[in-house]
Amino acid sequence: MSPRITGAVARRVLSQLRRDPRTVALLIGVPTLLVVLLHEVFAGRNEIFQHIGGPLLGMFPFVSMFLVSSITMLRERVSGTLERLMSLPLGRLDLLVGYAIAFALVAAVQASVVSLVALELLGLDTHRPFAVVLLAIGNAVLGMALGLFVSAFARTEFQAVQFMPAFVLPQILLCGLIVARDQMAGWLEVVSAFLPLTYAYDALARVTGPGALGARFWVDVTVTVSVTFVALAFGAATLRRQTP
Amino acid sequence: MEASVVVSDLRVVRDGTEALRGVSLEVFPGRVTGLLGPSGSGKTTLMRSIVGVQCVNRGDVRVLGRAAGDPALRHVVGYMTQAPSVYSDLTVRENLRFFARILEAAGSVERALATVSLDGHADQVVQTLSGGERARVSLAVALLGEPEVLVLDEPTVGLDPVLRRDLWEMFHQLAARGATVLVSSHVMDEADRCDELVLLRDGRVLAQESPHALRSETGTADLDAAFLALIERP
Numbered sequence: 055m056s057p058r059i060t061g062a063v064a065r066r067v068l069s070q071l072r073r074d075p076r077t078v079a080l081l082i083g084v085p086t087l088l089v090v091l092l093h094e095v096f097a098g099r100n101e102i103f104q105h106i107g108g109p110l111l112g113m114f115p116f117v118s119m120f121l122v123s124s125i126t127m128l129r130e131r132v133s134g135t136l137e138r139l140m141s142l143p144l145g146r147l148d149l150l151v152g153y154a155i156a157f158a159l160v161a162a163v164q165a166s167v168v169s170l171v172a173l174e175l176l177g178l179d180t181h182r183p184f185a186v187v188l189l190a191i192g193n194a195v196l197g198m199a200l201g202l203f204v205s206a207f208a209r210t211e212f213q214a215v216q217f218m219p220a221f222v223l224p225q226i227l228l229c230g231l232i233v234a235r236d237q238m239a240g241w242l243e244v245v246s247a248f249l250p251l252t253y254a255y256d257a258l259a260r261v262t263g264p265g266a267l268g269a270r271f272w273v274d275v276t277v278t279v280s281v282t283f284v285a286l287a288f289g290a291a292t293l294r295r296q297t298p
Numbered sequence: 299m300e301a302s303v304v305v306s307d308l309r310v311v312r313d314g315t316e317a318l319r320g321v322s323l324e325v326f327p328g329r330v331t332g333l334l335g336p337s338g339s340g341k342t343t344l345m346r347s348i349v350g351v352q353c354v355n356r357g358d359v360r361v362l363g364r365a366a367g368d369p370a371l372r373h374v375v376g377y378m379t380q381a382p383s384v385y386s387d388l389t390v391r392e393n394l395r396f397f398a399r400i401l402e403a404a405g406s407v408e409r410a411l412a413t414v415s416l417d418g419h420a421d422q423v424v425q426t427l428s429g430g431e432r433a434r435v436s437l438a439v440a441l442l443g444e445p446e447v448l449v450l451d452e453p454t455v456g457l458d459p460v461l462r463r464d465l466w467e468m469f470h471q472l473a474a475r476g477a478t479v480l481v482s483s484h485v486m487d488e489a490d491r492c493d494e495l496v497l498l499r500d501g502r503v504l505a506q507e508s509p510h511a512l513r514s515e516t517g518t519a520d521l522d523a524a525f526l527a528l529i530e531r532p
Contacts, residue, residue: 062399066385066392073387073423134383138439141349142400143372295367296353298312 055147063144063152064159067126071160081122081160085114085168093176106231108180108262109255111169113231115161115194116254117222123157124201124214131205137297146290150202154195154286161194162187185261193254196278197222199285200250206292225251230259253277302327302447302478303348308357310343317343319501320357325480327446330469332492333482334525340501341482342380345449348480349377361447373401376445380452382436384424390435391420394442403443410438413468415461430456437465447478454481454488466491489521497525504528 071078089107096103130136139149165187172178180186204221208214228238228246235243235252246252257274260267301324310318317340325331333341346352347359350367359366361375384393394407411417414434419427424435437453448469454462466488473479473493481492489495490509497504497512505512505528509521516527 058402059400062396066388066396069392070385070387133386134379134381135385137351137379138377138383138397139400141351141367141372141375141377142397143369144400296351298353 055145055151059144059148060152060155063149064155067153067156068159070126071156077122078160081118082164082167085118085164086171088114089168089172089176089178093172093178103176104179107172107176107178108186109231109258111165111172111178111180112186112190112193112258112261113226113251113255114168115164115190116197116251117218117226118164118197119157119161119194120197120201120222121215121218122160122201123153123198124205124208124217125211126153127202127205128208128211128214136293140293140295146293149293150199150286150289153202154198157198158191158195161191165190165194180262181264182261186258189254189258189261192275192278192282193258196250196254196282196285199282199289202289203285203292206289222251225249228252229255231255250278250281253281299326299328301325302362303480304358304360305344305348306358308344308347308359309355310340310347310352311355312343317501318347321498321501321503323496323503323506325478325496326494327476327478328473329493330466330473330479330481330491331494331496332489333480333496333498334486334489335484335498335504337484339498341484341498342451343501344498345377345451345480345482348447349375349449351377371447373443374446376440376442376448376450378437378440378448378450378453382424382432384432384435384439386425386432387423389421389423390416390427390438393424393435394438397439398442401443406442406444410441413441414438415464430458430461433457434461445477448472448480450479450481452482452484454483455485462488486520486522486525495521497528499529 092107093103169183169187173180173183200221204217205214208217228242228249229251235246253274257271257278260271303325305321305323308318308321321344333344335341343352347354348361348366350371361371364371394410398404398407411420414437416431416434416438419431424432433455440448440450454465469479469481492509494508495512496506512521512524516524518524518527
């Protein structure tokens with residue numbers, strides 16, 4: 055790995071995004087709109103908005119970056135630029151870490167804007183708002199790592215887009231956001247214990263909640279970070295120097 | 299003179315069909331070597347094998363004395379794929395700067411732009427360029443740094459005659475400076491611009507010689523006829 059090349063990759067991904075202002079507007083505008091919508095839907099039951107609003111702030115970047123990174127990497131494969139990069143003195147980690155830096159920066163902006171709107175305009179009363187933004191960035195990198203990995207199994211953009219509901223929606227259903235895990239059927243609770251978003255959500259719920267973080271919080275963080283690294287390693291393994 | 303690219307008994311199966319069926323050849327520095335053959339003859343597979351991005355079933359490919367794809371070769375082999383492999387949402391210069399940073403060759407960006415006559419379009423987004431212009435961006439990337447071996451897959455397709463002539467002149471200049479230049483084409487009229495020809499058909503090498511030798515050996519005037527004579531030779 056070389057910091058020069060990693061930096062070049064990150065700069066390139068950011069310039070690509072800069073040349074696509076509509077995508078940037080969507081990345082920041084859509085979660086903001088969704089939070090507003092959530093607030094309006096639960097207008098009569100503010101306690102629900104207060105309960106799920108905080109964790110959701112940290113989960114939007116997971117979903118966005120999963121999609122953006124899987125499509126970006128797919129385009130890199132289809133256009134032949136990946137083949138070109140693999141013939142150049144660029145390490146596979148340079149490419150992945152370069153992506154991670156770029157998408158983490160975008161996630162930081164996204165999470166900050168959405169949090170600002172939720173906290174200042176919608177009256178979301180979240181404990182430790184700065185920690186939410188930090189966790190959001192971590193979740194963005196997790197989403198990116200998973201997105202890069204699964205994009206290796208998509209041949210077309212249609213397939214890549216379908217991986218989002220396939221990989222992400224079940225995790226959102228099972229992570230504890232909608233129904234507390236201990237109220238699920240036993241087998242679902244077991245399944246959810248194997249899904250990374252469960253830990254990411256639990257960390258967010260603890261951070262945004264009133265109580266102490268507890269030892270479980272650090273377990274959550276450790277699991278989330280470890281899964282990110284494992285997904286990045288799997289992602290690196292899907293980048294082949296030689297292809298059939 | 300020592301060959302810079304040595305391919306021995308190379309066999310490659312792609313998508314269940316044998317794309318290369320035992321190819322052996324030598325490519326020398328200081329010359330422009332043309333890789334000619336109809337589409338589907340295995341040109342791209344052979345070039346990918348030389349660059350080291352192709353999974354190879356059998357045989358050996360050595361470039362500058364090292365196994366193809368060796369990390370030490372990644373600085374010195376310039377590769378242009380058939381489809382323009384550049385970022386269509388970046389400008390021409392942004393593309394070149396990005397690849398130049400990887401190669402530590404930031405100083406060669408402007409020269410590469412001028413070589414492919416794109417200096418007037420440097421700040422245009424690649425998406426808005428014509429097909430031929432995009433191909434030239436891709437070629438410019440292959441020229442970054444000082445590649446000792448240039449592997450160019452159909453670099454002149456769809457270009458206007460003046461530009462084609464200029465590019466072939468440039469290939470010869472690079473060769474004159476000691477580079478190995480391997481250029482593929484499916485157009486036989488480009489064969490005469492090469493110092494040496496490798497004729498490929500059905501994954502096999504039909505002949506490797508100079509255009510002049512090929513004509514006199516087959517007793518034909520033009521290279522298309524020479525190619526036919528070789529195919530139909532018992």
